[in-house]
Amino acid sequence: RRNHKRLPPGPAGLPILGNALQIPIEKSWLAFSRWSKTYGDVMHFSAFGRSVVVLNSKTAVFDLLEKRSAIYSDRPRSVLAGEMIGYADFTVMCRYGSRLKESRKIISSLISPRILPEVNALQEGQTLLLLPRLMNEPEKFYEHIRWYVMSVVWKITHGYDLPNLSAPLAQVVETVNEEFSHVTAPGNAYLVDLLPFLRHVPDWVPGTGFKALAKRARANLLRSRDEPYDMVKGQVARGVAPPSFTTTIIERNPNPTPEEEDVQRMTTSHLQAAGAETSIATIESFFFMMALYPELQRRAQAELDEVVGPARLPRCSDRKDLPYTEALVKELYRWNPVGPLGVPHSVMEDDEYAGYTIPKGATIVANTWAILHDPALYPDPHEPLPERYLAPAAQKADDGETLNPDPRAFAFGYGRRICPGRIIADDMLFILVANVLAAFDVSDAVTAEGPATTRTECVGSLMSRPPAFRCKIAPRSKAMEQLVASAGLDA
Numbered sequence: 306r307r308n309h310k311r312l313p314p315g316p317a318g319l320p321i322l323g324n325a326l327q328i329p330i331e332k333s334w335l336a337f338s339r340w341s342k343t344y345g346d347v348m349h350f351s352a353f354g355r356s357v358v359v360l361n362s363k364t365a366v367f368d369l370l371e372k373r374s375a376i377y378s379d380r381p382r383s384v385l386a387g388e389m390i391g392y393a394d395f396t397v398m399c400r401y402g403s404r405l406k407e408s409r410k411i412i413s414s415l416i417s418p419r420i421l422p423e424v425n426a427l428q429e430g431q432t433l434l435l436l437p438r439l440m441n442e443p444e445k446f447y448e449h450i451r452w453y454v455m456s457v458v459w460k461i462t463h464g465y466d467l468p469n470l471s472a473p474l475a476q477v478v479e480t481v482n483e484e485f486s487h488v489t490a491p492g493n494a495y496l497v498d499l500l501p502f503l504r505h506v507p508d509w510v511p512g513t514g515f516k517a518l519a520k521r522a523r524a525n526l527l528r529s530r531d532e533p534y535d536m537v538k539g540q541v542a543r544g545v546a547p548p549s550f551t552t553t554i555i556e557r558n559p560n561p562t563p564e565e566e567d568v569q570r571m572t573t574s575h576l577q578a579a580g581a582e583t584s585i586a587t588i589e590s591f592f593f594m595m596a597l598y599p600e601l602q603r604r605a606q607a608e609l610d611e612v613v614g615p616a617r618l619p620r621c622s623d624r625k626d627l628p629y630t631e632a633l634v635k636e637l638y639r640w641n642p643v644g645p646l647g648v649p650h651s652v653m654e655d656d657e658y659a660g661y662t663i664p665k666g667a668t669i670v671a672n673t674w675a676i677l678h679d680p681a682l683y684p685d686p687h688e689p690l691p692e693r694y695l696a697p698a699a700q701k702a703d704d705g706e707t708l709n710p711d712p713r714a715f716a717f718g719y720g721r722r723i724c725p726g727r728i729i730a731d732d733m734l735f736i737l738v739a740n741v742l743a744a745f746d747v748s749d750a751v752t753a754e755g756p757a758t759t760r761t762e763c764v765g766s767l768m769s770r771p772p773a774f775r776c777k778i779a780p781r782s783k784a785m786e787q788l789v790a791s792a793g794l795d796a
């Protein structure tokens with residue numbers, strides 16, 4: 306379709322296909338950053354007649370996704386994943402409307418500063434269980450990190466003690482996560498998303514394998530929604546439910562309408578899915594960064610030794626006295642943001658910005674990676690430098706911008722869709738970083754290509770994570786070995 310509006314600039318594309326073949330599937334945030342030097346901070350692409358607008362600067366992202374959040378908070382339509390499988394009922398893919406509002410209202414009533422002491426105690430307890438696992442089987446650290454994050458989130462959302470990753474409840478969620486990643490992966494485009502009427506074509510027609518896929522994935526989605534919720538519902542009825550988000554929701558509204566219960570079920574099971582993968586990838590990045598940059602590790606350890614001492618392990622309450630460790634956590638969000646392009650938004654009406662039309666229904670992609678590697682905001686952006694946040698407050702760049710802003714303002718998304726789990730994620734990351742560094746030395750990262758170096762690049766299409774690697778995780782002293790073992794037993 307010809308469009309006479311003045312769209313933002315972008316590379317010329319082919320008829321019908323548009324730019325679909327030009328956008329790389331792997332690490333597209335790097336290509337977008339390169340192209341922004343030619344086309345500017347606001348770029349337009351098209352693929353099969355659909356508009357995609359990529360925002361490459363803090364100003365453009367904040368102007369649109371924050372200040373005009375009222376019209377930039379929808380998600381793009383997705384026929385297979387969103388409508389046929391039903392992921393659009395999940396908060397993260399939910400279209401803008403009453404269901405999203407209801408679900409976000411439930412989440413913000415649950416995740417508030419008031420409940421943080423309880424959540425922090427739980428996170429500290431799970432961390433003490435993680436340390437002996439890392440000490441005894443360091444070669445399985447991927448598995449341990451996964452168990453750690455999932456166990457923290459399960460405990461918060463359903464009061465469930467996850468023994469290991471093969472527990473049936475964990476398996477259901479893992480299957481849903483895998484299916485979700487598969488159908489939403491860039492490059493796995495399904496024709497039904499371009500031609501939605503195909504969903505009504507009978508199953509026997511060749512080429513409709515996507516319908517069987519949708520049925521299977523939907524059945525798993527409903528299992529992941531119902532099994533944990535029904536477990537807690539039964540516990541509440543018997544008066545034995547441990548405290549959890551799901552318990553609170555059920556007790557608060559014991560006789561919900563079917564519509565209310567549907568949102569409650571989806572929201573609680575979704576927190577489980579939304580919280581896990583992002584946090585796991587950030588922790589993988591932490592181990593990688595520590596192995597590559599031993600001097601950062603030493604500096605944080607010196608601070609932990611001085612403030613916490615050798616007789617105990619760090620707690621959340623130490624955080625205010627650990628500025629370097631805090632800065633290191635900030636640098637983790639910046640150096641390799643796990644969501645380099647965030648989650649796409651969609652604009653609900655035609656809009657004008659910087660002299661261009663942003664057309665209604667366009668997918669809006671915030672290039673968070675580009676902001677977090679903008680040398681005008683973060684000098685020397687490719688180097689992990691926690692001390693950048695310790696410089697005297699409010700250092701200004703030539704154009705008056707504050708230098709080295711807190712990366713959490715970008716890493717957790719924007720406007721009305723900002724990540725509602727960010728306080729939980731951030732505390733979990735801090736307590737893990739502080740404990741691992743107090744207890745262990747991390748070193749010698751090795752990927753399939755050989756020893757990793759500071760030039761080894763992260764990989765991914767939707768998420769950015771280090772290439773698969775092994776590393777050494779060794780107790781810092783005999784005394785620490787004993788402390789970890791006894792703290793683990795106590796926990």
Ligand code: HEM
Nearest residue numbers: 396397579580583584644647648717718719722724726730
């Ligand atoms: C390091 C860990 C995490 C990172 C980097 C992260 C990042 C993000 C980002 C970038 C978004 C999209 C925001 C946008 O559309 O602009 C998001 C959405 C979301 N996150 Fe997180 N997240 C993390 C952990 C968590 C945790 C632990 C939970 C829950 C316990 C959670 C729950 C959610 C939910 C429910 C949404 C959907 C919000 C919506 O679409 O309205 N996240 N997160």
